[in-house]
Amino acid sequence: MPDILFVKPTLPRAGALVLPLAEGFTLSGLAKEADEATGGAIARGLEAAGFKGKKGQSCTLWAPGGHLSRVVAVGLGAVPDERGAEAAGGAAWPLISGEPEAMVAAEGLNAALAATLAFGARLRSYRFDKYRTKESAEDKPKLVRLTVASAEPEAARAAHAPLSAVADGVFLARDLVSEPPNVLFPEEMAERCRKLEKLGVEVEILGPKELKELGFGALLGVAQGSAREPRVVVMQWKGASKGGKGDGKAAPVAFIGKGVTFDTGGISIKPAAGMEDMKFDMAGAGAVIGAMAALAGRKAKVDAVGLVGLVENMPSGTAQRPGDVVKSLSGQTVEVINTDAEGRLVLADVLWYARERFKPRFMVDLATLTGAIIIALGHEHAGLFSNDDDLAQKLAAAGTAVGEGLWRMPLGEAYDKALKSDIADMKNVGGRPGGSVTAAQFIQRFIDTREGPMPWAHLDIAGTAWATKDSATVPKGATAFGVRLLDRLVAEHYEG
């Protein structure tokens, strides 16, 4: 990850120069200086390349003169805005990462947009290369320091600090999701949560003994086939109460994540093709951990709890069988029809526990829950299910603002009927039709509303947790979908 420095504009003597340009641009400031230093090569080069400053457009001019090894122009679109600046930074990264040094001529942007552009570049710089033992130094990115020239470097630095914390949270989540399943199993994942203590997060880990005593029957049923023990991790960030404002009694916001560190499907085993993808079946938990790191890292003035249910779903002599009936923490019984519908069993107990223990203002759970959501929406939107229009609207707006799109999906009694069991309170699957909706209905049965309304939203991120190709700020691989969304939700509505 490169260091980001904000400085007053001075033309660099070497390396790469990045020019973020809006549509209809005329070269000014550093860009103009550089153009003059290169005898007009930059203006001519952009003209010849047909660069117009459109969103997503970029162009590289090699060795234009003036000791610069390359000039990279990136389009900001018609009017520079947050999304455009971020995308421009992301687009610039792969074009400059081969240089040891690079400067962004952002003095024409305000401090916030300059910071956002740097944030975009940093998000794109993510790389999970710890297991590539033979990659030569030449093949790795060389850029260690990205200098951003700004008219107000102080203000830009201040604007970048919280974004940097969010980027740290995103990278943490991407690391967790990218780790192979033999390395990252429930116990290891819980240990990695402990690292949040350095940021001031209180971390509490519940092991199998505690979970059994508490009555996490549904979660333990999923875990019982694996040699790896399950864990539930409770992370508390008391940014409102400790930060001064709150009295420590305000209800926290609660984020809950599905963390199946590897999902074979269990006895209802999955087909071999594509099973390796199931290492990212803990991406919901990864996002919650990343979001807690982001909130604590930027000292958000909010009380937030994050809970993740960590299990491995394996077939074995001790594994749960189709037909088993388990008793969940809520007391409700579940007939397990398909052991591959395990995520909802884990969430059922963790959501119930979160509600009972913390009485939160609202709960949002994230889970790579169903293949059906991919067939419903594809990979551009995660499914949003909620019992509360206000919370749903706030989540959707936060998602739009950070480029993590949500699409509202229905809930309703008619769907709930598909869960009827002949011998228990419910089945764990409702069939193929409306598969994501019936999964959400299942989870909703574990949102305790006996003591009044409990605003809740469920994000089915099965289609958005992993990217098969690069996009502006998300390289191929783990996306950390949800980290920025949750952080933005809190920043917009729940701090102060």
Place this chain on the structure above:
Amino acid sequence: MRLRLRTHLGPKAAARPRLLPWRAGDPAPLPDMPFTPGTARWREGMAIAPGPDWEKAGAAGMAVLPEGTRRAVLDARVLRPREAVAMALGALLRAPPGFRLDIWHDGEAAALVLLCRDARAVLKGVALARCLTAAPGNALTPKTFAKRLRRLEKLGIAVHVLGRRQLRAAGFGALLAVGEGSVNPPRLVVLRWRGRIAVPPLVLVGKGITFDTGGLCLKPAEGMEAMRTDMAGAAACAGAMLALALRDSPAPVAAVLPLAENAIGGTAYRPGDVITTLSGQTVEVVDTDAEGRLVLADALTYAVRAFRPEAVVDIATLTGAVITALGHHRAGLFGNDPPLAAALCAAGEAVGECLWPLPIGEGHRRDLESEMADIRQCATGRHQPDACHAAAFLREFLGETPPAWAHLDMAGMVDEPADRPPGAAPIPGGFGVRLLDALVASRFEDPHRT
């Protein structure tokens, strides 16, 4: 099916089975009865049905009438006209063919007469759609379907049928490609109701695959018989047109119905074929079983060119993906015009034919990039958001300046709903008629609308 009004009951009518509405707060008609909305009880010659959802009450009441009942009286004296007709409609939508229902009321006949006319219109429209949808594939071919629709001329609907030769001359390449594997050649039927308002019409477009084998990409044998209902979209449009004519709607509305049989044969179209559509755009065929979007593409182009419509709504049993997404309780709604989408959603909720909006994302369109034609018909591989892809495909066929457009994927709504009242008669199809009729009534009948 017959619906009549009467203010007095003769001795014969008084002896008939009775539907008795029960309003919340009123004393129980008989002792020891719980007030349970959505259910009805048969006691002492009466089907006692609690409100306040009177349509549901009518359906529940119908379900508990003794088997073989052919005539009944709805005792509507405690109901307002609108409630009485809602209850009658609910009952008759569940009734066996030929059922006769009398509404017994006291006064306010003027409002009731008008409401009854509208209800009869809707019932006839739904009955037509059901009858067409239930017809087997050998009985209902594109030709016989078109012939059946000719009968609508008597009601003042202009019916225009394009046969194979005309389709070829006009360049309906997509419709012809789908239909030419069959010995029953395709047709395009255009229905037109002029109404009384001088504005561009609303055009309905309905998928009418009279039987869908899947073509060379043959469907599995299991369940293939249900593919006789793959013309339910066209049937819904035809039913809605009938309802509009019977209730003398002032709105100008047209329907464009591409009818074809997707069969296997030496002349069938192949995966890999490139076809030139009516719009001039070329399409790379990937899966001959994704034929619905092809016939709709040509029909949409025709609708936009021929009518310069105010809005276009297409309805189709289009994808299995929409069933995975929304199950059998809601149809998928796509489009380019939020007000039209909102009006459709509201109309759907009002008549109990519910919709849910689904997205057309940039990525969905990108997935259809073809290396050899203007667009691919669908994407390949597992886990595809095929309903979204189909909608993204259709959007390309609305012309240079697209009108307001909505696309309804009703693949999940052909089978009877799972939540029908216990004991109620199964209802094959009919989805869409009431929805489209209600849309016209709510959005297209005001002459002063802007």
